[in-house]
Amino acid sequence: MEFQAMSDNYSTPDQMVEAYNEVTSDLAFAQTHYPNSPITNYLNDLALGLHHNLYRNKRTSWSSFVRFWTHDIPLCVYQSRKALLLSLLIFVTTIIVGIVSTYGDPEFPRLILGDAYIDMTLENIDNGEPMAVYGGDSQLLSFLGITVNNVMVSFMIFVMGIFTSIGTGYYLMNNGVMVGAFVTFFIQRGLFVDSILAIMLHGTLELSAIVIAGGAGITMGNGWLFPGTYSRMRSFLIAARRGVKVLISTVPLFIVAGFIEGFFTRYTHAGDLLRLFVILISLVFIIFYYVLLPIKRHREEGHGA
Incomplete structure (x- = not known):
């Protein structure tokens, strides 16, 4: 028929x-x-x-749920790959800007992170606990607060795509400069290894999710800026739908990152090998789910290499 x-x-x-x-x-x-x-x-x-x-x-609810996470989202990630790459480039470039600016002006982190935070961190360093900021609140409250804040940040980065992808790029730049200044602040005080292991323990997932949210926002913004053969509104709606799916995929990342930061990052005396193992596992997952699996799903759809 x-x-x-x-x-x-x-x-x-x-x-x-x-x-x-x-x-x-x-x-x-x-x-x-x-x-x-x-x-x-x-x-x-x-x-x-x-x-x-x-x-x-x-399909049944369960099979639809599984397909959404194992097929639909990876395909949307593949279709948004250029926007995701652009998001990564913006983020990495502005991290470098933050690093160079901090080396050029030691007071730059105060401008970006605030005097209160810098003074508190300097006091923690003097007390021999440079990463004590991660152990301030109770574990549960820390986990909930961090997760909600990170999800809101990613949502804001995405929503700025409504005002074209330039808005999303602006928020990505702000976050990138902040990360660069933050890391360099510790490096200048001889705390490179300690700070990287502590920050990237949860930051591998958290920062990756910010980049992915940025890619989702750029995808939506580009739908409005570059409609192609569609009407501008139809192009925007198609891109927004794709971007939302990519954005949804970051929620579990933020939850796991918040859990790690709230319950484990505070234990700065944990073995370096254990922390490095968690970082590598997180990185492997990001590469698999956001690079390898999308390519595999695209090829399965019959589009070839």
Whole structure:
């Protein structure tokens, strides 16, 4: 049947739904202007067939959930790969700016991080506990506060894409400069290894998630700036939908990063090998889920290399 052949051309539920919406839109037009035309009957049969096929093949909630995380999101990540790469380049470049600025002006971290934070950290360094800032609150409150704050930051970075991708880029630059100044502040005091192990214990996931949220925002912003053959609004909606899926993927990263920071980063005397192991595991996951798996899913869709 025609609808079955048409359905076979779409490999994801989203694509099939889009095809159904296009057919029903054409059907509405035909029913209005050509109610007795054979083409109207044809479109009606096609719409009914697609509707039946969609619901007949409807997956269980669990299988849909698994597919969303293992197929839909990786495909959206692949489609957003240029925006994600741009986000990474902006973030890394501005980290370097923060590093160079701090070396050029030792007071630069005060401008970025604030006098209160710098004075507190200097006091902690004098007391032999340079990373004591991570052990201030209770573990549970620290975990909840950090996670909520990080999710809000990523959401803000993404939402700024509504005002074109330039808004997202601005927030990425702010965060990058802050990270560069923060790390260099410790390096200048001979605390490179201690600071990197403490910061990247949770920061591998946290900073990666910020870059990914930035890529999601740039994706949405570019949909408005570069509509291509679509209308500007349709291009924006398609890009926003893709960006939202990429953004959703960062929530578990922030939760795990918040858990690590709230419950483990505070133990700055933990073995270096253990902390390095957690950092490497986090990095391997990021590379697998956001680089290797998207490429694999793209090839499985029949698009080749």
